[in-house]
Amino acid sequence: MVSKQEIQSKIRQTVEMVRRTNPIAGSITNSVTINFVANAQLAVGGSAAMVYLPDEAEFLAKAGGAMYVNMGTLLPIYEETLPYAAKVLHETGKPWVLDPVAVGIGSLRTQILQQFKEYKPTIIRGNASEIIALAGLWGLDGGTDESNVRGVDSTDSVSAAKTAAIALAKWTGGAVAVSGETDLITDGSIMAVSYGGSHFMEKITGAGCSLGGVVAVYATATSPFIAALTASALYNLAGKRAELKVDGPGSFQVQFLDELYKAKAEEIAGNSFDMEEV
Amino acid sequence: MVSKQEIQSKIRQTVEMVRRTNPIAGSITNSVTINFVANAQLAVGGSAAMVYLPDEAEFLAKAGGAMYVNMGTLLPIYEETLPYAAKVLHETGKPWVLDPVAVGIGSLRTQILQQFKEYKPTIIRGNASEIIALAGLWGLDGGTDESNVRGVDSTDSVSAAKTAAIALAKWTGGAVAVSGETDLITDGSIMAVSYGGSHFMEKITGAGCSLGGVVAVYATATSPFIAALTASALYNLAGKRAELKVDGPGSFQVQFLDELYKAKAEEIAGNSFDMEEV
Amino acid sequence: MVSKQEIQSKIRQTVEMVRRTNPIAGSITNSVTINFVANAQLAVGGSAAMVYLPDEAEFLAKAGGAMYVNMGTLLPIYEETLPYAAKVLHETGKPWVLDPVAVGIGSLRTQILQQFKEYKPTIIRGNASEIIALAGLWGLDGGTDESNVRGVDSTDSVSAAKTAAIALAKWTGGAVAVSGETDLITDGSIMAVSYGGSHFMEKITGAGCSLGGVVAVYATATSPFIAALTASALYNLAGKRAELKVDGPGSFQVQFLDELYKAKAEEIAGNSFDMEEV
Numbered sequence: 001m002v003s004k005q006e007i008q009s010k011i012r013q014t015v016e017m018v019r020r021t022n023p024i025a026g027s028i029t030n031s032v033t034i035n036f037v038a039n040a041q042l043a044v045g046g047s048a049a050m051v052y053l054p055d056e057a058e059f060l061a062k063a064g065g066a067m068y069v070n071m072g073t074l075l076p077i078y079e080e081t082l083p084y085a086a087k088v089l090h091e092t093g094k095p096w097v098l099d100p101v102a103v104g105i106g107s108l109r110t111q112i113l114q115q116f117k118e119y120k121p122t123i124i125r126g127n128a129s130e131i132i133a134l135a136g137l138w139g140l141d142g143g144t145d146e147s148n149v150r151g152v153d154s155t156d157s158v159s160a161a162k163t164a165a166i167a168l169a170k171w172t173g174g175a176v177a178v179s180g181e182t183d184l185i186t187d188g189s190i191m192a193v194s195y196g197g198s199h200f201m202e203k204i205t206g207a208g209c210s211l212g213g214v215v216a217v218y219a220t221a222t223s224p225f226i227a228a229l230t231a232s233a234l235y236n237l238a239g240k241r242a243e244l245k246v247d248g249p250g251s252f253q254v255q256f257l258d259e260l261y262k263a264k265a266e267e268i269a270g271n272s273f274d275m276e277e278v
Numbered sequence: 279m280v281s282k283q284e285i286q287s288k289i290r291q292t293v294e295m296v297r298r299t300n301p302i303a304g305s306i307t308n309s310v311t312i313n314f315v316a317n318a319q320l321a322v323g324g325s326a327a328m329v330y331l332p333d334e335a336e337f338l339a340k341a342g343g344a345m346y347v348n349m350g351t352l353l354p355i356y357e358e359t360l361p362y363a364a365k366v367l368h369e370t371g372k373p374w375v376l377d378p379v380a381v382g383i384g385s386l387r388t389q390i391l392q393q394f395k396e397y398k399p400t401i402i403r404g405n406a407s408e409i410i411a412l413a414g415l416w417g418l419d420g421g422t423d424e425s426n427v428r429g430v431d432s433t434d435s436v437s438a439a440k441t442a443a444i445a446l447a448k449w450t451g452g453a454v455a456v457s458g459e460t461d462l463i464t465d466g467s468i469m470a471v472s473y474g475g476s477h478f479m480e481k482i483t484g485a486g487c488s489l490g491g492v493v494a495v496y497a498t499a500t501s502p503f504i505a506a507l508t509a510s511a512l513y514n515l516a517g518k519r520a521e522l523k524v525d526g527p528g529s530f531q532v533q534f535l536d537e538l539y540k541a542k543a544e545e546i547a548g549n550s551f552d553m554e555e556v
Numbered sequence: 557m558v559s560k561q562e563i564q565s566k567i568r569q570t571v572e573m574v575r576r577t578n579p580i581a582g583s584i585t586n587s588v589t590i591n592f593v594a595n596a597q598l599a600v601g602g603s604a605a606m607v608y609l610p611d612e613a614e615f616l617a618k619a620g621g622a623m624y625v626n627m628g629t630l631l632p633i634y635e636e637t638l639p640y641a642a643k644v645l646h647e648t649g650k651p652w653v654l655d656p657v658a659v660g661i662g663s664l665r666t667q668i669l670q671q672f673k674e675y676k677p678t679i680i681r682g683n684a685s686e687i688i689a690l691a692g693l694w695g696l697d698g699g700t701d702e703s704n705v706r707g708v709d710s711t712d713s714v715s716a717a718k719t720a721a722i723a724l725a726k727w728t729g730g731a732v733a734v735s736g737e738t739d740l741i742t743d744g745s746i747m748a749v750s751y752g753g754s755h756f757m758e759k760i761t762g763a764g765c766s767l768g769g770v771v772a773v774y775a776t777a778t779s780p781f782i783a784a785l786t787a788s789a790l791y792n793l794a795g796k797r798a799e800l801k802v803d804g805p806g807s808f809q810v811q812f813l814d815e816l817y818k819a820k821a822e823e824i825a826g827n828s829f830d831m832e833e834v
Contacts, residue, residue: 030328031309031312031328031587032312032313032316032326032328033313033316034587034588035313035588035589035591035592035761035762036313038588038589038761039760039761039805039806039809042758042759042760042761042805043759043804043805043806048588048761049658050586050587050588050628050629051629051630051662052629052630052631052632053630053631053632053662053664055662055663055664056630056661056662056664056665059661059662060661072328073328073329073330074329074330074331074334075330075331075353075355075631076330076331076354076355076632077631077632102327105334105337105338106329106331106333106334106337107333108331108333108334109334202320203320203321203539204317204320205313205316205317205320205326206313246536247536247540248321248533248535248536248537248538248539248540249317249320249321249535249536249539250317250321250531250532250533250534250535250536250539251532251533251535251536253317253532253535253806254532254806254807254809254810255804255806255807256806257804257805257806257807257809258802258803258804258805258806258807259804260804261759261804261805261806262803262804308606309587309590309606310590310591310594310604310606311591311594313591314591350606351606351607351608352607352608352609352612353608353609353631353633354608354609354632354633380605383612383615383616384607384609384611384612384615385611386609386611386612387612480598481598481599481817482595482598483591483594483595483598483604484591524814525814525818526599526811526813526814526815526816526817526818527595527598527599527813527814527817528595528599528809528810528811528812528813528814528817529810529811529813529814531595531810531813532810
């Protein structure tokens with residue numbers, strides 16, 4: 001297994017490369033947290049661009065270094081845009097991050113997520129219930145037929161999603177990040193657990209979505225596993241730091257963006273994590 | 279008439295029940311303030327989920343404890359989604375909050391608001407001009423044929439909307455909240471006036487919309503009248519407190535979310551209000 | 557050439573008139589920064605209203621004092637809404653601000669921007685690459701066939717867009733504002749350069765969009781050139797001031813809105829600028 005030192009060195013390189021090159025990661029994302037996603041992407045040194053239409057998604061998929069696809073607030077046009085974008089991303093080999101928000105709710109979401117199976121999202125990021133439900137939808141190990149997704153919230157623990165996460169990562173050949181009190185990141189052969197964060201991250205919207213957007217930014221510069229781990233480490237660090245300085249969710253959101261911006265590559269790499277083979 | 283002490287006791291219970299049970303109130307709402315609505319719902323202890331599509335609205339209407347419907351930035355799909363959601367909510371007896379933003383502007387808005395008459399929104403929240411115009415559209419007392427709605431702003435005083443508010447509440451059998459310098463809340467037989475707030479609430483977007491979203495959260499746990507009064511009391515308290523700590527609308531918005539989160543049940547119940555029979 | 561003193565006097569009057577009369581400037585704008593645009597418009601004393609549908613756009617175009625049209629995140633309905641709104645604005649002689657975000661990306665954006673040529677947007681605001689690409693699309697001096705627009709970012713310097721800006725202003729008979737490290741504003745015969753701002757304005761989303769929205773607010777009260785210059789002066793002043801008080805992009809955004817609100821008319825008029833004939 002690769003050593004923690006090697007992983008940390010890659011995290012540092014990823015953070016610095018992004019800050020130096022300002023890579024674009026386009027997004028098709030929900031309207032609730034679209035602003036927070038973009039601002040988080042900018043705060044870490046990336047560039048953001050959001051679209052709704054099929055040909056614009058194609059343009060961004062080809063022009064950007066990676067893409068973020070969030071299933072939050074589906075619009076009718078997404079029936080065309082999302083599978084088409086996924087196809088282009090898959091065919092051009094561009095990394096893309098899927099955030100299967102609210103999987104199991106609504107016929108269009110189910111239909112699109114089924115189509116995504118063959119386009120193999122490079123990184124899948126979700127809460128435990130979403131990861132389990134997506135594995136179920138795709139007929140993989142660790143999934144359940146019935147979704148425990150509660151609106152946009154999880155009712156399962158992160159560790160309960162371990163089998164599903166590994167199965168999804170093996171299917172896509174990429175990485176899976178399960179967000180929760182601790183974050184689990186796996187590429188199907190190794191698994192990292194990232195520690196930190198804040199209870200305020202459940203008291204604001206967009207902690208998860210913007211993490212997905214930042215994973216996409218890092219995916220322009222490194223492997224799926226390192227991208228997901230780097231973003232999780234940064235989020236856990238920034239959440240921990242922001243919490244110490246605020247006493248409510250409004251100021252947490254503001255302080256959190258500041259901490260994303262200020263965190264040094266060394267500090268992100270040094271944020272506590274464990275690794276094991278799976 | 280019920281005593282102020284009884285009302286205050288119910289306000290306390292509502293605030294505490296929501297913080298304990300984290301109820302979902304789904305929303306179909308405008309894109310300008312959708313993030314602020316969700317964050318306000320989370321700050322008071324609720325859970326948020328926003329949708330655009332008919333079958334997702336149906337799912338949320340059935341799965342959530344209440345729903346918030348805001349007429350702000352209409353999209354074409356709303357022609358299907360909104361009447362369908364209202365029908366489901368009405369038939370399943372789920373409380374829902376209607377925010378008739380910009381009533382009188384555009385043919386789709388008028389058509390949908392007319393359809394809503396029979397689905398009897400449990401709570402109607404708006405500024406004075408919107409309440410008067412909606413009563414007019416529905417042919418009720420206190421309404422006017424001609425809307426004084428100016429974009430999203432009111433040109434009428436809260437007291438001028440009293441007759442319309444009572445007529446609407448009698449029609450729906452629920453409650454009506456008129457937002458302004460003081461807030462008027464009525465269920466058609468009693469009327470409360472809630473005091474406090476801040477001049478900054480007119481200098482930011484979303485004070486009204488997010489109040490509607492929070493009313494929906496509280497409506498999962500109590501009567502329409504108490505839900506509307508609890509939310510108004512909290513907003514007046516949080517506005518007053520936030521104003522003391524800031525000197526501009528940007529920091530007001532942040533501080534206001536913090537105050538929503540920090541306000542104690544006792545303090546919300548203790549926020550100044552008057553009551554009378556109507 | 558008009559003297560700097562006269563210009564400064566007009567800036568003062570514009571700022572004060574808007575704060576006194578609270579004019580509505582409606583917007584059709586992207587979903588990423590729609591909230592920031594509205595809050596900026598409110599912070600300077602205007603009133604905001606955002607729409608998607610054709611007849612609502614028509615209503616706002618006629619009812620408001622000016623309109624802001626941002627090409628950011630196009631939706632399918634924009635194919636109808638945008639040309640129709642532009643036509644109504646042109647025919648009624650209402651000032652409108654065009655923000656040609658991401659010009660060159662996607663077929664619908666290109667088609668709509670081509671249609672806009674004959675409707676002559678009163679003020680065009682964009683970054684250097686957008687201004688050059690729009691001049692190219694319209695076959696005017698200083699334009700290039702190939703767009704250097706990179707997602708939503710510019711790869712050209714402000715001074716490189718000078719010829720294109722002048723050509724666009726001559727074509728429309730209005731004004732053009734090129735945003736960058738310094739801002740260039742021209743009506744085709746005189747040119748102002750406005751100084752100030754902050755490096756954080758590139759680290760948040762919406763600095764450009766909200767500037768466009770504020771230009772529209774000022775355009776309800778003065779000439780296109782003065783409206784664009786007033787808004788640019790205010791943004792440069794507020795950016796400079798906000799930067800001194802914060803250490804990250806999250807708090808910059810908050811502080812920036814506060815500074816928009818607090819800046820005195822005299823201070824805005826006194827913000828450093830140069831003028832020359834072209």
